[in-house]
Amino acid sequence: MRGALVSNGYDDLDDDLDAVSDDKSAEESPAPTLVFGSVDEFVREQLSQTYRRVVGPSNRASRRWAAEWWRSPEAIARLEALWRSWEHLRLDGATGSSTWWRDHLDHHMPILMSADGPFADSDDQNKPGEPLPYEAPPAGMFPDVRV
Secondary structure, three states: OOOOOOOOOOHHHHHHHHHHHHHHHHHHOOOOOOOOOOHHHHHHHHHHHHOOOOEOOOOOOOEOOOOOHHHOHHHHHHHHHHHHHHHHHOOOOOOHHHHHHHHHHHHHHHHHOOOOOOOOOOOOOOOOOOOOOOOOOOOOOOOOOOO
């Protein structure tokens, strides 16, 4: 047959070896470096700076927030989830940011900041346009996981 490709019997083996080689190089590539080394760094440097909502016990603020957010186990768990999902989704240059805001931040923040949420008893407040109140946790509470 003219023009027909004749297999030497090794073509499939070469394809299999290429696949193994590709898998191995994918395993050897280092994991992306975290931008933030802890949930505290994420809250301090990212969340409190970009999510600027008026908070406080007054009538003008329907949202509550605690500068000492780290005193609440629920807040730690939810903020850790926000940090980890942010680190993962930031790698998706197409829709990762939008997905993070819609599916993660817009879900957890209303719960955290609700009148009956973990910060319900907080008197911390801010003014329009200011970052969320923040106080550093005790030293060593949130070690940098990049180290």
